Amino acid sequence: MASAEILSIGTELLLGHVLDTNSQFLARELAVLGIDCFFRSTVGDNKSRIKEAAKAALTRADILITTGGLGPTADDLTTETLAEIFDAPLDFDREVLSKIESYFAASRFPMPESNRKQALRPRGADILPNANGTAPGMIWKLNESLLSKLHIPGKQKVILTFPGVPQELYAMWKETAKPFLEHYFSGETIWSCQLKHFGIGESALAQKYEHLLNLANPTVAPYAGFGECRLTVTAKGKTEAEAKVIAQPVIEEILQTSGTHCYGFDNETLESATAKLLIAQNKTLAVAESCTGGLISQRLTDIPGSSAYTKSNAVTYSNEAKMTLLNVPENILVQHGAVSPECAEAMAKGILNLAKTDIGLSVTGIAGPDGGTADKPVGLVYIGIATKDKCSNTKLVLPSQLSRANIRQRAANTALNMVRVLLLEQNS
Amino acid sequence: MASAEILSIGTELLLGHVLDTNSQFLARELAVLGIDCFFRSTVGDNKSRIKEAAKAALTRADILITTGGLGPTADDLTTETLAEIFDAPLDFDREVLSKIESYFAASRFPMPESNRKQALRPRGADILPNANGTAPGMIWKLNESLLSKLHIPGKQKVILTFPGVPQELYAMWKETAKPFLEHYFSGETIWSCQLKHFGIGESALAQKYEHLLNLANPTVAPYAGFGECRLTVTAKGKTEAEAKVIAQPVIEEILQTSGTHCYGFDNETLESATAKLLIAQNKTLAVAESCTGGLISQRLTDIPGSSAYTKSNAVTYSNEAKMTLLNVPENILVQHGAVSPECAEAMAKGILNLAKTDIGLSVTGIAGPDGGTADKPVGLVYIGIATKDKCSNTKLVLPSQLSRANIRQRAANTALNMVRVLLLEQNS
Numbered sequence: 110m111a112s113a114e115i116l117s118i119g120t121e122l123l124l125g126h127v128l129d130t131n132s133q134f135l136a137r138e139l140a141v142l143g144i145d146c147f148f149r150s151t152v153g154d155n156k157s158r159i160k161e162a163a164k165a166a167l168t169r170a171d172i173l174i175t176t177g178g179l180g181p182t183a184d185d186l187t188t189e190t191l192a193e194i195f196d197a198p199l200d201f202d203r204e205v206l207s208k209i210e211s212y213f214a215a216s217r218f219p220m221p222e223s224n225r226k227q228a229l230r231p232r233g234a235d236i237l238p239n240a241n242g243t244a245p246g247m248i249w250k251l252n253e254s255l256l257s258k259l260h261i262p263g264k265q266k267v268i269l270t271f272p273g274v275p276q277e278l279y280a281m282w283k284e285t286a287k288p289f290l291e292h293y294f295s296g297e298t299i300w301s302c303q304l305k306h307f308g309i310g311e312s313a314l315a316q317k318y319e320h321l322l323n324l325a326n327p328t329v330a331p332y333a334g335f336g337e338c339r340l341t342v343t344a345k346g347k348t349e350a351e352a353k354v355i356a357q358p359v360i361e362e363i364l365q366t367s368g369t370h371c372y373g374f375d376n377e378t379l380e381s382a383t384a385k386l387l388i389a390q391n392k393t394l395a396v397a398e399s400c401t402g403g404l405i406s407q408r409l410t411d412i413p414g415s416s417a418y419t420k421s422n423a424v425t426y427s428n429e430a431k432m433t434l435l436n437v438p439e440n441i442l443v444q445h446g447a448v449s450p451e452c453a454e455a456m457a458k459g460i461l462n463l464a465k466t467d468i469g470l471s472v473t474g475i476a477g478p479d480g481g482t483a484d485k486p487v488g489l490v491y492i493g494i495a496t497k498d499k500c501s502n503t504k505l506v507l508p509s510q511l512s513r514a515n516i517r518q519r520a521a522n523t524a525l526n527m528v529r530v531l532l533l534e535q536n537s
Numbered sequence: 538m539a540s541a542e543i544l545s546i547g548t549e550l551l552l553g554h555v556l557d558t559n560s561q562f563l564a565r566e567l568a569v570l571g572i573d574c575f576f577r578s579t580v581g582d583n584k585s586r587i588k589e590a591a592k593a594a595l596t597r598a599d600i601l602i603t604t605g606g607l608g609p610t611a612d613d614l615t616t617e618t619l620a621e622i623f624d625a626p627l628d629f630d631r632e633v634l635s636k637i638e639s640y641f642a643a644s645r646f647p648m649p650e651s652n653r654k655q656a657l658r659p660r661g662a663d664i665l666p667n668a669n670g671t672a673p674g675m676i677w678k679l680n681e682s683l684l685s686k687l688h689i690p691g692k693q694k695v696i697l698t699f700p701g702v703p704q705e706l707y708a709m710w711k712e713t714a715k716p717f718l719e720h721y722f723s724g725e726t727i728w729s730c731q732l733k734h735f736g737i738g739e740s741a742l743a744q745k746y747e748h749l750l751n752l753a754n755p756t757v758a759p760y761a762g763f764g765e766c767r768l769t770v771t772a773k774g775k776t777e778a779e780a781k782v783i784a785q786p787v788i789e790e791i792l793q794t795s796g797t798h799c800y801g802f803d804n805e806t807l808e809s810a811t812a813k814l815l816i817a818q819n820k821t822l823a824v825a826e827s828c829t830g831g832l833i834s835q836r837l838t839d840i841p842g843s844s845a846y847t848k849s850n851a852v853t854y855s856n857e858a859k860m861t862l863l864n865v866p867e868n869i870l871v872q873h874g875a876v877s878p879e880c881a882e883a884m885a886k887g888i889l890n891l892a893k894t895d896i897g898l899s900v901t902g903i904a905g906p907d908g909g910t911a912d913k914p915v916g917l918v919y920i921g922i923a924t925k926d927k928c929s930n931t932k933l934v935l936p937s938q939l940s941r942a943n944i945r946q947r948a949a950n951t952a953l954n955m956v957r958v959l960l961l962e963q964n965s
Contacts, residue, residue, distance in 0.1 A: 123574050125565030130556060132579075137553030146551050147586055151560075151577035158575055165593075301552065312609040312649035322611060330582075331610055332549060333702075341554065402838025403831035406852045410830025413906055413941055421858030423851055424834045430849030430892065464858065478841055488643075508643050510668045513841055515704065 110297060112145040113172035116162050118187055119273055120153035122177070131176045131271070131278055138282060142290055143297035143345065144172065154184040160194055163268075164259060167251075171266050172290070177273035179244035181223040187270055188247070192231035195255045199229045205236060209243045237269060237285050242277045246270040248289060267293065300352035301343035302374050303332075304363050307526050309370045311338040318363065327356045329363075337379075337522060369530050379525040380408040386532040387418040394528060395464030396422040397435055397456045399447065399473040400490060405521045421464045425456065435459025448473050450491050450502040457493030458500055468531070469495040472524050474505070476516045481509065490520045494527050503527060539721075540573040541600035544590050546615055547701055548581035550605070559604045559699070559706055566710060570718055571727045571773075572600065582612040588622055591696075592687060595679075599694050600718070605701035607672035609651040615698055616675070620659035623683045627657045633664060637671045665697060665713050670705045674698040676717060695721065728780035729771035730802050731760075732791050735954050737798045739766045745794065755784045757791075797958050807953040808836040814960040815846040822956060823892030824850040825863055825884045827875065827901040828918060833949045849892045853884070863887025876901050878919050878930040885921030886928055896959070897923040900952050902933070904944045909937065918948040922955050931955060 178187030461469030474490030606615030889897025902918030
């Protein structure tokens with residue numbers, strides 16, 4: 110199996126001015142081609158550090174992919190530095206030069222002298238054409254004699270260079286580099302998917318699926334964040350279809366075992382999973398929010414077509430709003446307070462009646478950082494859920510030290526998940 | 538001047554499943570501290586490659602910062618691998634263990650055995666506390682005798698480890714790591730601030746302040762994104778106080794010239810700037826949202842203490858909700874439609890009356906991707922604003938090709954800015 114390393118070149122990356130999305134794009138694409146990528150690095154516009162990083166990468170991997178440093182200015186050093194590593198002369202490419210000239214002719218701007226340098230390439234390297242800009246990249250097949258100059262073992266390695274502008278890089282990858290690599294290395298294809306879980310912790314999940322975590326093909330790995338977690342299943346095969354077939358039994362086992370804990374694949378969110386069920390069951394949902402302040406409503410309406418299940422939602426922050434809009438009885442607020450199971454249920458019933466929907470959902474709690482007491486600390490949240498026949502509530506005790514935004518997100522996650530599970534149960 | 542390297546650890550990064558935003562955050566923060574960063578690298582969850590990358594980084598730089606690999610599962614290898622490099626024994630930290638136990642006690646999930654490993658740390662390392670998760674990081678000062686084990690020259694270097702979850706990392710950086718590094722390396726201090734603008738484009742801003750863009754100390758640079766833009770003023774001095782004094786005259790010039798276009802500094806948002814004015818003027822605001830679906834309400838209540846100005850907000854998605862909740866006259870909906878200046882004004886008046894606030898704000902539009910027509914394309918938004926005496930509306934025509942989320946954010950930005958400017962004008 111072939112291996113590649115990605116080297117991102119640019120001082121703007123090291124200063125954090127630019128987010129390196131190119132590396133993520135290339136990493137994904139290499140995985141699809143079945144090319145391993147074990148290291149990725151970033152250096153600035155500095156010859157000696159570019160050399161150090163490029164040599165280290167070529168020592169370890171079969172393919173070096175660079176991004177950035179192909180522009181016309183003095184700090185664009187990629188081509189000349191790579192040539193220097195192998196002591197290769199730089200030639201002007203007439204064809205590239207005339208393309209750059211015609212690019213400028215079409216643009217009405219005069220061509221600066223410095224752009225000529227973009228037509229330089231190390232002797233023996235091929236051009237990686239760039240349809241969307243003046244900087245072409247190169248595909249440089251390094252033979253044994255070049256490699257021996259660096260005391261690098263191996264008969265053939267290859268360097269591909271790309272400009273840093275993402276749109277130029279994407280097109281160059283798709284049109285030239287990807288077909289070249291597919292042909293050059295006839296390797297395996299990697300296919301992977303994420304199974305997203307809610308209501309179960311990362312370590313509990315890892316324990317439940319311990320027998321899967323040491324498989325070789327497919328591999329299974331747990332990841333966590335934001336009170337939810339996911340299992341990534343990754344399979345290798347000669348084709349994508351074969352890899353999928355290899356992954357399938359494990360995916361089915363997880364779906365079966367996890368039950369309602371697993372809410373979907375890849376880009377699924379708790380709101381999109383809930384929305385799908387609402388639409389499939391032709392049901393409507395109304396939300397009355399206190400501490401989440403509109404967050405649940407915002408997430409539910411982020412989904413195109415949300416008007417199918419949304420009529421109106423309310424943010425009832427003050428006690429007065431809870432009474433006048435949702436008909437929460439005053440004695441509940443006086444006796445139990447706004448953050449109570451009684452209030453959560455009254456709010457859920459209230460919004461159900463106001464909006465005339467199939468399901469009413471409510472959230473009331475203390476998001477902090479202020480407003481907590483010994484009895485009712487920051488992080489205490491009650492969620493109410495009501496249908497025509499039934500009303501219930503759930504108590505959530507989140508760690509008080511979490512940020513306000515985090516408490517609100519987790520409360521919203523749990524609330525959305527309650528609707529999702531209710532819809533699944535009603536339908537089963 | 539001290540130097541640092543960032544090492545991101547995680548197979549999910551190498552496969553491109555996750556975009557490495559942590560590295561950008563850390564790179565920016567290091568630049569602000571005046572700490573050089575010449576290399577950045579990424580490796581998977583693999584001991585030998587973590588070792589190789591960590592050793593190379595420590596040979597070159599004074600500080601190694603790692604992200605990822607601190608979780609409870611078998612593929613979380615950072616702590617034990619770093620300990621192995623220096624042949625340091627791993628001790629259980631009782632305090633960390635009890636914190637992890639209380640975290641689980643509060644969360645309703647039983648604590649899995651594997652979480653105990655998150656309390657391990659190499660002998661001699663200090664804890665880098667994590668307020669938002671179970672995985673603490675560490676600050677490990679490496680003395681000469683540890684460094685000599687790797688034949689690394691130098692008297693002292695330091696390793697800082699962070700989990701991969703961005704929100705946890707940000708808080709840990711701000712609360713502990715940044716103050717530690719500021720104290721640890723006393724170099725030249727860089728101080729910078731951002732002046733955030735709304736309602737003026739990047740190039741107009743750059744033109745207006747052309748005379749400032751070539752200054753040497755302080756420097757002034759414009760950045761843009763998401764329909765708003767900012768000027769960053771950066772000054773160097775022996776101390777932070779000295780750097781601030783150097784920046785001050787330029788900041789004052791910008792504040793004077795930009796007027797209401799500049800809504801605040803650094804972490805100020807349109808909602809926090811609006812909230813400050815509402816609180817200072819003791820005024821209340823109610824929002825009736827259609828296409829933004831709760832986003833404005835969510836943003837306004839993200840701010841601690843938002844109950845001072847929020848009573849109730851409504852998301853009125855359906856025409857029926859607009860009529861019953863907000864008293865929008867049926868003939869407006871029939872004659873002009875829900876996306877019209879007339880409806881926006883009626884909604885703003887309606888929510889003002891319903892919530893009995895000083896200001897009523899409304900948004901109605903087409904967020905897409907579907908629902909657009911030749912007359913009313915995706916991206917058309919009307920914003921209404923009402924007080925006791927006055928009601929007006931603004932038409933916003935956003936590019937149709939923008940994403941639904943982007944259209945909703947920009948509509949919310951403009952709406953919040955209208956309230957902000959109204960409050961400034963009322964008070965002037």
